Amino acid sequence: xxxxxxxxxxxxxxxxxxxxxxxxxxxxxxxxxxxxxxxxxxxxxxxxxxxxxxxxxxxxxxxxxxxxxxxxxxxxxxxxxxxxxxxxxxxxxxxxxxxxxxxxxxxxxxxxxxxxxxxxxxxxxxxxxxxxxxxxxxxxxxxxxxxxxxxxxxxxxxxxxxxxxxxxxxxxxxxxxxxxxxxxxxxxxxxxxxxxxxxxxxxxxxxxxxxxxxxxxxxxxxxxxxxxxxxxxxxxxxxxxxxxxxxxxxxxxxxxxxxxxxxxxxxxxxxxxxxxxxxxxxxxxxxxxxxxxxxxxxxxxxxxxx
Numbered sequence: 574x575x576x577x578x579x580x581x582x583x584x585x586x587x588x589x590x591x592x593x594x595x596x597x598x599x600x601x602x603x604x605x606x607x608x609x610x611x612x613x614x615x616x617x618x619x620x621x622x623x624x625x626x627x628x629x630x631x632x633x634x635x636x637x638x639x640x641x642x643x644x645x646x647x648x649x650x651x652x653x654x655x656x657x658x659x660x661x662x663x664x665x666x667x668x669x670x671x672x673x674x675x676x677x678x679x680x681x682x683x684x685x686x687x688x689x690x691x692x693x694x695x696x697x698x699x700x701x702x703x704x705x706x707x708x709x710x711x712x713x714x715x716x717x718x719x720x721x722x723x724x725x726x727x728x729x730x731x732x733x734x735x736x737x738x739x740x741x742x743x744x745x746x747x748x749x750x751x752x753x754x755x756x757x758x759x760x761x762x763x764x765x766x767x768x769x770x771x772x773x774x775x776x777x778x779x780x781x782x783x784x785x786x787x788x789x790x791x792x793x794x795x796x797x798x799x800x801x802x803x804x805x806x807x808x809x810x811x812x813x814x815x816x817x818x819x820x821x822x823x824x825x826x827x828x829x830x831x832x833x834x835x836x837x838x839x840x841x842x843x844x845x846x847x848x849x850x851x852x853x854x855x856x857x858x859x860x861x862x863x864x865x866x867x868x869x870x871x872x873x874x875x876x877x878x879x
Contacts, residue, residue, distance in 0.1 A: 576631065577605030578851060578866050579873040580844035582685070582726065582756055582776055582801035585610050585632075586620035589805035589841055597804075598624065598632060601844040607631040608844045609877060611685040611726050611756075613639040614664045618674060625679035633879055635682035635726050636674045637714055638666045640689040640707045666710045668717060675721055681877040683718035684726025685756060686711055688739075691731050704735070711739060718753075719745040724876050725753035727773070733764050746771050751876050757803055759784060762792050774799050774872060777850055779807035779842060790857050795868045799876065800850045808842035809849040 580601065585594050585608060601608055610625065610632065612618025618636035625634040642664045674680055688707050694700045718725045725745065729736040736755075746752050755768050758775035768775065775793060778801045780786070790798075855865045873879075 574605070576607040576870055578800060578847050579607045579609070579870050580802050580804070580847040581609045581754060581799045581873050581877075582778065583608045583610055583804040583844040583847075584613070584617070584621075585804060585844065586612075586617055586624050587805060590843075594624065595627070597843045597845075598628070602628070602631045604845050604848075606844055606847055607633075607873075607879070609633045609635060609681060609726075609873075611635040611682070612637055613685060614642045614662065615670050616662075618671070622674060622677045622679060626677060632679070633681045633877060634677065634679050635684040636671055636680055637683045637686040637726070638664060638710060639685050639728060640687060640710065641692075643706055643710060644703070646692065666713055668713065671717065680723070681879060682724045682726050682753070683714055683721075684753075685728045686714040686725060687728030687730075687756075688732035688736050689728060689730045690735075693731075707732075708735065708739060711736075712743065715739070715743045715745045719743075719748050722749065724749055724751060726776075727753060727755050728757070729755060729760075733760050737764065737767055740768075740771055740773070746773075754799055754876065756801065757807070758789070759786065760789070762789055765789055765793055769794075769797050773797075774876060776801045777854060778803045779809040779846070779850065781850065781853055782810050783807075787857055790854060795854075795858065795860075795865065796872065798854065798869055799873045800847050800854070800865075800869045802842050802844055802847050802850070804842040804844055804846075806842055808840040809846055809853075811849045812840045812842065812846050 585598055590597055610621040612621045621634035625632045694703050740746050752772050754774045754776045756776045757778055757780055774797050776799050851865045852862055855862045
């Protein structure tokens with residue numbers, strides 16, 4: 574069956590879904606929602622493929638190394654709300670570890686990869702090394718995507734200038750059409766226009782209920798938007814109410830390069846909640862839910878060729 578909606582970014586293979594992941598997936602599929610599950614490093618990339626291969630259609634995988642795993646730290650409540658905190662498992666990108674994963678036909682993208690300067694070190698030397706390692710790792714994974722003719726799912730947090738510079742100068746931007754998605758978009762209108770000029774789409778999720786992004790969403794053409802949840806994170810307020818929880822207070826901090834992360838939701842998010850993002854986009858644009866669902870689904874299918 575054709576999907577009604579596509580969650581282009583649902584980490585259903587993460588530990589938050591260890592006990593009921595397939596129930597979560599089946600609930601989404603029954604509602605007409607397909608899922609793309611991005612990896613964050615080699616083990617979660619393999620698990621994404623395992624999930625995708627358990628279903629004939631409707632569940633797909635992306636593989637890649639997220640920048641937070643390039644150092645050993647602890648992801649705390651400021652990032653995950655009341656979802657379990659965790660220490661990052663350190664990994665340096667090794668192409669030979671990811672090449673075998675492309676044997677699966679369910680791999681439709683490279684992701685989640687990118688730059689994340691939110692926790693940058695305070696000393697100049699360490700900060701430069703930290704940022705350079707992220708840039709080198711991103712470029713290596715863009716090379717991988719271009720070589721396999723696959724789009725990329727880009728993570729960009731407090732790093733818009735460097736992300737734009739890298740994408741502008743990398744062959745993937747012209748070699749792949751469309752080249753990919755800027756996940757969990759929090760940039761401004763100028764940055765939006767730059768990404769769109771390069772051919773990229775923007776991913777909208779529950780963060781649009783927490784940060785002042787209304788004007789950006791209104792300006793973004795529906796033809797360049799895809800929907801996502803970032804499950805298990807960024808639960809929309811409708812899901813908090815459904816669970817009988819009070820919406821948490823948001824921290825709407827920002828920098829000259831873009832908005833930083835707010836405190837995330839109390840409820841565990843899941844792919845079926847992507848419908849609430851569609852409803853909000855429809856409200857902001859003054860169009861119907863069906864129009865948003867139809868166009869964003871076409872967009873996602875074109876990007877991932879599904």
